[in-house]
Amino acid sequence: MSAPALRIEALNKRFGGLLVTDDVTLDVGAQEIHALIGPNGAGKSTLIGQVMGEIAPDSGRVRLGERDLSGLSQAARVRLGLARTFQVPEVLGDYSARDNVLAALLARGRTRIFANPRRDGALAVEADGFLVRAGLVGRGDVPVADLAHGERKLLELAVALATGPRVLLLDEPMAGLGPNESAQMIEVLRGLRGDVAMLLVEHDMKAVFALADRISVLVYGRIIASGSAQEIQADPLVRSAYLGAEEARC
Amino acid sequence: MDEPRTPAVTKDAKPPRWRAWAPYAGLLALVALPFAAQALGQAALTTLATRMVILAIAASALNIALGLGGLVSFGHAAFYGVGAYAVGILTTHGASGAPFLGFIPGSELLGVNLLAAMLASGLVAGAIGALALRTSGVQFIMITLAFAQMLFFFFVALKAYGGDDGVSMRRRNALPGLNMRDDMTFYFVSLAILAVWLGISARLFHSRFGLLLGGIRQSERRMQAIGVSTVRTRWLAFVLSGMGTGLAGGLMAVFGRFVSPDMMHWTQSGELLIMVVLGGAGTIFGPVLGAFALIGLETLLAGWTEHWQVILGPALVLMALTFRGGLARLGRRREGP
Numbered sequence: 001m002s003a004p005a006l007r008i009e010a011l012n013k014r015f016g017g018l019l020v021t022d023d024v025t026l027d028v029g030a031q032e033i034h035a036l037i038g039p040n041g042a043g044k045s046t047l048i049g050q051v052m053g054e055i056a057p058d059s060g061r062v063r064l065g066e067r068d069l070s071g072l073s074q075a076a077r078v079r080l081g082l083a084r085t086f087q088v089p090e091v092l093g094d095y096s097a098r099d100n101v102l103a104a105l106l107a108r109g110r111t112r113i114f115a116n117p118r119r120d121g122a123l124a125v126e127a128d129g130f131l132v133r134a135g136l137v138g139r140g141d142v143p144v145a146d147l148a149h150g151e152r153k154l155l156e157l158a159v160a161l162a163t164g165p166r167v168l169l170l171d172e173p174m175a176g177l178g179p180n181e182s183a184q185m186i187e188v189l190r191g192l193r194g195d196v197a198m199l200l201v202e203h204d205m206k207a208v209f210a211l212a213d214r215i216s217v218l219v220y221g222r223i224i225a226s227g228s229a230q231e232i233q234a235d236p237l238v239r240s241a242y243l244g245a246e247e248a249r250c
Numbered sequence: 251m252d253e254p255r256t257p258a259v260t261k262d263a264k265p266p267r268w269r270a271w272a273p274y275a276g277l278l279a280l281v282a283l284p285f286a287a288q289a290l291g292q293a294a295l296t297t298l299a300t301r302m303v304i305l306a307i308a309a310s311a312l313n314i315a316l317g318l319g320g321l322v323s324f325g326h327a328a329f330y331g332v333g334a335y336a337v338g339i340l341t342t343h344g345a346s347g348a349p350f351l352g353f354i355p356g357s358e359l360l361g362v363n364l365l366a367a368m369l370a371s372g373l374v375a376g377a378i379g380a381l382a383l384r385t386s387g388v389q390f391i392m393i394t395l396a397f398a399q400m401l402f403f404f405f406v407a408l409k410a411y412g413g414d415d416g417v418s419m420r421r422r423n424a425l426p427g428l429n430m431r432d433d434m435t436f437y438f439v440s441l442a443i444l445a446v447w448l449g450i451s452a453r454l455f456h457s458r459f460g461l462l463l464g465g466i467r468q469s470e471r472r473m474q475a476i477g478v479s480t481v482r483t484r485w486l487a488f489v490l491s492g493m494g495t496g497l498a499g500g501l502m503a504v505f506g507r508f509v510s511p512d513m514m515h516w517t518q519s520g521e522l523l524i525m526v527v528l529g530g531a532g533t534i535f536g537p538v539l540g541a542f543a544l545i546g547l548e549t550l551l552a553g554w555t556e557h558w559q560v561i562l563g564p565a566l567v568l569m570a571l572t573f574r575g576g577l578a579r580l581g582r583r584r585e586g587p
Contacts, residue, residue: 074474075477077477078475083475090469090471090475091469092469093468093469095464095468102461103462103473104476106458106461107473113457113459114453115457159472160476162476
């Protein structure tokens with residue numbers, strides 16, 4: 001495997017008395033889908049926040065390729081090739097699906113100051129290309145307010161792709177999706193494999209086993225196991241801490 | 251005239267044809283207005299319309315921050331007043347010949363003074379914005395209000411420029427080739443400035459900057475996640491908004507040949523907010539309609555009874571309930587941009 005696209009090194013974060021990130025070290029290979037699983041409240045979203053620069057870690061560092069991201073703003077990290085999706089879709093509700101993608105393209109600094117980007121045919125074609133890659137064919141003109149939840153999840157993916165990422169941080173892309181929608185999301189993510197490295201935070205084990213090259217398990221802010229799907233399924237520590245609990249709940 | 255609420259029925263409905271013609275009809279009416287006023291022997295109508303036009307510029311400028319950026323500024327009277335004082339002070343020094351602060355020459359030229367008004371209000375908006383934009387929501391409203399009141403009391407105490415009494419100017423600023431003392435000429439100059447401002451404003455709304463600023467209003471987190479420096483973008487919007495309001499203040503100072511701290515009073519900020527919301531926040535022509543509606547209503551009611559505010563209040567509430575989304579959204583199915 002070539003040098004990792006993303007490396008998280010000895011990251012620590014404490015909220016008051018609560019250690020939410022406990023010495024986390026993790027990497028994502030350039031072509032890899034690395035799944036991060038763990039029970040609710042394990043600190044998965046906080047970890048994504050720290051990688052993006054939304055939350056400052058207490059210690060440790062994040063590298064994108066060789067580049068140390070410490071102290072860089074979120075905007076700078078996005079320019080270097082980081083993108084994320086949200087557990088609860090953060091989309092621009094007054095805009096059309098295409099305008100949501102357009103915003104991401106414009107954030108990269110295209111077009112002249114006073115030009116109307118909505119009338120730029122080339123930009124529209126580019127934006128629609130990202131919508132198609134995310135499985136939203138012919139939905140560009142639809143106002144986001146009229147999109148179903150599953151479509152909003154896909155739209156977030158299209159927006160993230162439009163920023164031109166090397167590493168994609170996916171915060172529970174399957175959350176709230178029905179069986180058909182989940183299958184579509186898995187298909188779309190599978191189609192992106194190899195083009196962009198992914199850190200996949202997910203509860204849906206079916207999706208994790210279908211997509212992940214490697215799986216790490218986060219419990220109480222700590223990585224307790226890391227390995228292939230078989231290794232993780234066989235790990236007694238994981239079974240008791242996570243998979244067992246999951247089965248018991250179901 | 252409530253908008254239909256069922257999206258399934260209205261999704262594909264086109265706006266009525268009159269909407270496309272409304273701006274041109276409005277412009278035509280505004281051009282014809284002073285001639286009609288003269289023919290009817292109601293010259294005062296032209297001065298009233300001039301006030302409306304100037305306040306329409308201020309409301310339209312506030313709309314960049316409020317309607318597009320979602321920044322509820324309760325302190326835009328500060329920029330209105332600073333623009334007015336910039337003109338008042340420069341005109342006073344231009345008339346006396348003594349430079350302002352010992353090195354800035356005065357001026358009695360409209361173009362120069364309005365540029366100075368925009369520059370001064372832009373600087374003040376930049377400073378206030380840099381501090382106020384660290385907050386949001388109710389805090390932002392209160393901080394902008396607090397800064398505006400500080401400036402209000404500063405100018406009340408500024409005895410060198412009239413303090414409470416303000417500054418009176420002997421004559422209107424000059425625009426070479428035009429007789430600015432003529433009220434009809436001044437009206438058309440103001441109307442032309444409004445037209446140019448609206449043109450720039452429309453371009454801004456539909457530009458890259460407008461699209462990104464509108465995005466920040468809808469979800470700041472989303473915009474940060476695609477790499478937008480949201481604080482810088484909002485600050486720029488706040489400064490542009492302040493500059494436009496300062497331009498209106500400067501023009502109003504020239505029109506009335508008078509500046510006073512009252513222009514910065516918090517009620518002025520409130521009136522500008524009402525104009526934008528009444529007319530339609532986030533639309534190009536809404537603030538213009540709002541300015542005309544509010545000033546028109548005030549004038550009408552004041553001529554009828556001295557207790558006009560008792561009627562104005564309920565009337566505004568009624569209008570706000572009737573025209574959801576503002577006057578400019580009448581006949582329009584979807585909200586935007």
